Amino acid sequence: MSVTKLNDIINPQVMGDMIEAKTVALCKLTPYAKVDTTLQGTAGDTKTVPSWNYVGDAEDFDPEQGNEMQTAKLTASSTTFTIKCAGKSISIYQTAINSGLGNPIGQAETQLSKSIAGKVDNDVLDAAYTGTNIYAASTLAAVSYDGIVDANAKFEDEEDGIEKVMFINPAQEATLLKDDDFLSADKFTSGVAVNGAIGKIAGCWIKKSKKVKLIQYEKAEDGTITIVAENGTESSTAKKLSTVQPYCQAKLGVGDKVNSVAAASQYYLCPIIKLQPDNPETEYTEDELPALTIFLKKDTQVDHEWFPKAQRHDITAAKYYGVALTNDAKIVLAKFKK
Known part of the structure; x- marks a missing residue:
C-alpha cells in the first residue's frame, strides 16, 4: 500500500527549484542585470568592482626625433560591497493542510517566489537609482517621444541600433500609448520585441513596473x-x-x-538601461562592464522545519547576492512630470 509521507508534500529541494523558476519569471528589472557567479563556491562575502577610466586617444609620435612617448597614468574607481541574504519564512499549521481547502503548500511556494522576486527587483532598482547620468528637461514635461529622444542623447552613442529598455510607472502608460510615435508590441514580428515590453518609442523598448518611483x-x-x-x-x-x-x-x-517636492513639480524617475556593449559585435568584458550586475553567492534555497508540539510547518526561502551599478555610463535616469 502506498502511503503519502510528509516529504512528499513538502520537499525543500523540489520546492526550491520551483520557487527559483517562478522568481526568475516574476522579476521585472532583474533580467536586465548581468548575473556574475564567480563568488559561488569560493570563500569570502565581499566584492570589489573596478571601473577603469579612459586614458585618452593616441597622439602623433615621430620616433626619428629621438623623443619618448609621454606615458599616461592608468586609473580606476571601484565599488566594494558585502553579499547579503534576502529571505522570507511562512508558517502553515497542519490543520490547514488537513482541511483540504485550497492548496496552502502551493500558495506558500507562490508567495515566497513573489517575495524573493520583489526584493531582488528592489535591489536592482536601488542600484540603478545610484546613477549620476540624469536627464531633466528645462521645463518638466510628461513622458513623450521628444523627451525620450533627449534622454537617449545623454548616452552619446557612437553606434546606431544599440538596444535600450526604459521602465515606466503604469500610471504613465496611457500618455505613451496616445503618442503618435509609439509602436505597440503587436506591430513587431514575434520574437523581436523585448520580453514583456508594451512597445517601442524613440529607440527604447518600454516596460512597466510599479517600482518606478514617483519622486515626492x-x-x-x-x-x-x-x-x-x-x-x-x-x-x-x-x-x-x-x-x-x-x-x-x-x-x-x-x-x-x-x-x-511640490505637487505640481513631482516627477517619475524612469531608468533607461543600455542592453548591449557600445559595439554590438563584442561581448561584455572587464573593460566594458554592463550597467548592472547581480553577484550571486547562493541561489534560492528552501528549508522546511516541522514543529510537532505546535503542529506547525515553517518553510523558509533565502537567496545570497549583491547588486551593483557596474557601469554608470550605461544608465540614464529620466525625469518626467507626473
Missing part, C-alpha cells in the same frame, strides 16, 4: 524634514523612513534630511 521627496543637507525611527512620531518636519523612502531617489537613513 529629495535628499538635501539643509532639508526641512528629518527622517526619524519607525517608532518615532511624524509631523510636518519629521517623517518615518517607510513614509519617505518609496518616494525618494536617494537611499536614506535615520537622521537624513529631505525636502518635500
Whole structure:
C-alpha cells in the first residue's frame, strides 16, 4: 500500500527549484542585470568592482626625433560591497493542510517566489537609482517621444541600433500609448520585441513596473524634514523612513534630511538601461562592464522545519547576492512630470 509521507508534500529541494523558476519569471528589472557567479563556491562575502577610466586617444609620435612617448597614468574607481541574504519564512499549521481547502503548500511556494522576486527587483532598482547620468528637461514635461529622444542623447552613442529598455510607472502608460510615435508590441514580428515590453518609442523598448518611483521627496543637507525611527512620531518636519523612502531617489537613513517636492513639480524617475556593449559585435568584458550586475553567492534555497508540539510547518526561502551599478555610463535616469 502506498502511503503519502510528509516529504512528499513538502520537499525543500523540489520546492526550491520551483520557487527559483517562478522568481526568475516574476522579476521585472532583474533580467536586465548581468548575473556574475564567480563568488559561488569560493570563500569570502565581499566584492570589489573596478571601473577603469579612459586614458585618452593616441597622439602623433615621430620616433626619428629621438623623443619618448609621454606615458599616461592608468586609473580606476571601484565599488566594494558585502553579499547579503534576502529571505522570507511562512508558517502553515497542519490543520490547514488537513482541511483540504485550497492548496496552502502551493500558495506558500507562490508567495515566497513573489517575495524573493520583489526584493531582488528592489535591489536592482536601488542600484540603478545610484546613477549620476540624469536627464531633466528645462521645463518638466510628461513622458513623450521628444523627451525620450533627449534622454537617449545623454548616452552619446557612437553606434546606431544599440538596444535600450526604459521602465515606466503604469500610471504613465496611457500618455505613451496616445503618442503618435509609439509602436505597440503587436506591430513587431514575434520574437523581436523585448520580453514583456508594451512597445517601442524613440529607440527604447518600454516596460512597466510599479517600482518606478514617483519622486515626492529629495535628499538635501539643509532639508526641512528629518527622517526619524519607525517608532518615532511624524509631523510636518519629521517623517518615518517607510513614509519617505518609496518616494525618494536617494537611499536614506535615520537622521537624513529631505525636502518635500511640490505637487505640481513631482516627477517619475524612469531608468533607461543600455542592453548591449557600445559595439554590438563584442561581448561584455572587464573593460566594458554592463550597467548592472547581480553577484550571486547562493541561489534560492528552501528549508522546511516541522514543529510537532505546535503542529506547525515553517518553510523558509533565502537567496545570497549583491547588486551593483557596474557601469554608470550605461544608465540614464529620466525625469518626467507626473
